[in-house]
Amino acid sequence: MLKNITLGQYFPGNSLIHRIDARFKLILTALFIAMVFCAKTPAGYGLIAAFLIFVVADSRIPPRLILKSLRSILIFIVFTAVLNVFFTKGETVLFSWRFLTVSREGIVFAVSMVLRIVFLIVGTSMLTYTTSPILLTDAIEALFSPLKKLRFPVHELAMMMSIALRFIPTLIEETDKIMSAQKSRGADFESGNLFRRVKSFIPLLIPLFVSAFRRADELATAMESRCYRGGDGRTRYRVMRSAARDWVALGAAAALTAGVVVLRIFGL
Amino acid sequence: MEILRAEHITHIYSPKTPFEQKALDDVSFSVSPGELVGVIGHTGSGKSTLISHFNGLLRPTSGKVFVEGEDIWAQPKQIRRFRFRVGLVFQFPEYQLFEETVEKDIAFGPKNMGLSAEETAERVREAARSVGLDESLLEKSPFELSGGQKRRVAIAGVIAMRPRLLVLDEPAAGLDPRGRDEIFDTVRAYLASGENAAVVVSHSMDDVARTASRIVVLDRGRVALEGSPAEVFSHRDVIESTGLRLPFVTRVMHRLRDRGFAADVSVRDLDEAADALLRLKGGGGRA
Ligand SMILES: Nc1ncnc2c1ncn2[C@@H]1O[C@H](COP(=O)(O)OP(=O)(O)O)[C@@H](O)[C@H]1O
Numbered sequence: 194m195l196k197n198i199t200l201g202q203y204f205p206g207n208s209l210i211h212r213i214d215a216r217f218k219l220i221l222t223a224l225f226i227a228m229v230f231c232a233k234t235p236a237g238y239g240l241i242a243a244f245l246i247f248v249v250a251d252s253r254i255p256p257r258l259i260l261k262s263l264r265s266i267l268i269f270i271v272f273t274a275v276l277n278v279f280f281t282k283g284e285t286v287l288f289s290w291r292f293l294t295v296s297r298e299g300i301v302f303a304v305s306m307v308l309r310i311v312f313l314i315v316g317t318s319m320l321t322y323t324t325s326p327i328l329l330t331d332a333i334e335a336l337f338s339p340l341k342k343l344r345f346p347v348h349e350l351a352m353m354m355s356i357a358l359r360f361i362p363t364l365i366e367e368t369d370k371i372m373s374a375q376k377s378r379g380a381d382f383e384s385g386n387l388f389r390r391v392k393s394f395i396p397l398l399i400p401l402f403v404s405a406f407r408r409a410d411e412l413a414t415a416m417e418s419r420c421y422r423g424g425d426g427r428t429r430y431r432v433m434r435s436a437a438r439d440w441v442a443l444g445a446a447a448a449l450t451a452g453v454v455v456l457r458i459f460g461l
Numbered sequence: 462m463e464i465l466r467a468e469h470i471t472h473i474y475s476p477k478t479p480f481e482q483k484a485l486d487d488v489s490f491s492v493s494p495g496e497l498v499g500v501i502g503h504t505g506s507g508k509s510t511l512i513s514h515f516n517g518l519l520r521p522t523s524g525k526v527f528v529e530g531e532d533i534w535a536q537p538k539q540i541r542r543f544r545f546r547v548g549l550v551f552q553f554p555e556y557q558l559f560e561e562t563v564e565k566d567i568a569f570g571p572k573n574m575g576l577s578a579e580e581t582a583e584r585v586r587e588a589a590r591s592v593g594l595d596e597s598l599l600e601k602s603p604f605e606l607s608g609g610q611k612r613r614v615a616i617a618g619v620i621a622m623r624p625r626l627l628v629l630d631e632p633a634a635g636l637d638p639r640g641r642d643e644i645f646d647t648v649r650a651y652l653a654s655g656e657n658a659a660v661v662v663s664h665s666m667d668d669v670a671r672t673a674s675r676i677v678v679l680d681r682g683r684v685a686l687e688g689s690p691a692e693v694f695s696h697r698d699v700i701e702s703t704g705l706r707l708p709f710v711t712r713v714m715h716r717l718r719d720r721g722f723a724a725d726v727s728v729r730d731l732d733e734a735a736d737a738l739l740r741l742k743g744g745g746g747r748a
Pocket residue numbers: 194196474475482483484502503504505506507508509510511
């Protein structure tokens with residue numbers, strides 16, 4: 194039931210994209226987002242689409258999975274499209290009925306908005322599809338570590354994030370179990386009005402909180418007995434090292450971004 | 462009439478995804494009044510999946526489940542009715558407690574059945590007594606109790622619904638020997654009237670050997686063996702191939718037999734084993 198929700202949605206593999214250093218992948222994703230917002234011309238969108246197709250093909254992630262991640266925001270996409278088609282003021286009116294007008298500009302704008310959303314979702318989910326959540330938090334910690342100089346608790350935040358990620362599946366499983374146990378005692382999570390329904394979740398939430406606190410306590414004890422005391426002087430099991438391919442990928446993405454910007458300037 | 466009959470149950474988790482897994486494969490199972498059926502199997506053999514079909518928590522991918530002759534999935538909207546007739550106690554049920562007091566927690570099931578306040582109070586008291594909880598504990602918070610007491614509160618919470626079939630998933634896991642015995646005593650007492658039946662899941666033969674009237678051995682989602690404890694224990698090779706162990710006393714008898722003694726391998730508890738050994742010694746006269 195609840196287990197089917199793919200969280201973190203990491204899809205293990207050994208492709209070029211999988212092997213790129215997580216820190217670089219984060220920067221590449223940031224560049225990609227910039228690229229999407231810079232694009233304005235058909236050629237620009239074409240370039241981004243080609244790049245995405247290359248990444249998806251290389252990663253060997255089944256396109257079906259990627260479509261699934263889009264399906265969950267389908268309503269949002271449709272909503273954006275409809276809103277932009279009908280409410281963009283434009284010169285070349287194609288169709289008009291009462292307060293609704295459809296202009297050429299409106300359609301162009303709607304299409305480009307939809308393309309942007311799709312690109313953003315697919316592009317950023319390629320990051321999470323090809324990078325394990327643990328590597329991702331390590332990368333975030335590494336990239337933000339200069340903030341440590343300002344006494345910003347980068348390590349602690351990253352640790353909290355990895356612990357949270359680690360326990361999400363556990364909590365989902367636990368929710369499933371407690372729900373089954375309460376249903377076995379006749380609990381009804383599905384019917385009744387809003388008030389009754391909210392109330393019916395108390396038998397689920399209380400045991401869930403109790404067990405989350407118990408787990409947190411146990412984890413703290415386990416960490417303390419292994420002498421964990423924060424980030425200072427702590428060495429790593431996984432040391433991140435950049436390879437030539439990481440720099441090549443970064444260079445390629447930078448060039449692509451420049452290309453998109455140039456296309457925009459020349460209006461191609 | 463049988464209280465429960467499950468016919469050719471197959472269950473596939475996450476069908477049509479990369480995570481697809483067949484947890485049960487054509488399992489048939491039935492329980493008659495008065496019976497105490499032990500379900501044993503290695504971890505992951507499908508025991509919990511099987512019992513979750515008994516009160517309709519899971520719907521079989523194929524196959525049918527009947528409770529007192531009624532097909533429980535005939536009207537899926539009405540499935541909740543069967544939760545009161547087949548009472549399921551999950552593994553580590555102490556984690557499901559949530560009320561302010563033990564009394565209220567035990568009353569959760571009966572209240573969901575829509576019983577009157579008096580009837581509920583009466584059932585709570587009886588259920589607490591049947592699991593050996595002292596009256597003085599009823600007013601306490603369940604979170605103040607010891608682990609063994611919490612478990613008994615959770616079991617009382619299901620017993621208070623007075624189900625025809627009581628199903629317990631690994632009820633003895635993590636308890637000390639005395640706690641174990643108390644749980645099994647509770648189950649036997651529940652069956653005393655002869656109208657009810659129980660299914661106890663375990664991965665330990667010793668627990669089930671002494672109490673069960675019938676044993677079903679699951680292996681990778683299929684029924685590997687079924688029969689009286691003596692019948693099941695005579696198939697030492699099958700049991701060991703599924704990764705289980707015979708009860709300790711039975712293993713002793715098998716070992717003696719391996720060494721050329723005519724030991725009785727159908728024994729199921731210490732007393733029977735002692736008798737069998739005395740017979741073996743000859744004469745059986747006491748020193
Ligand atoms: N909610 C679930 N989703 C997917 N697979 C599951 C789920 N629950 C159990 N399984 C799988 O089904 C098989 C049987 O599990 P289970 O019935 O819990 O076995 P047992 O209780 O005998 O240890 C196992 O391989 C387990 O991994």
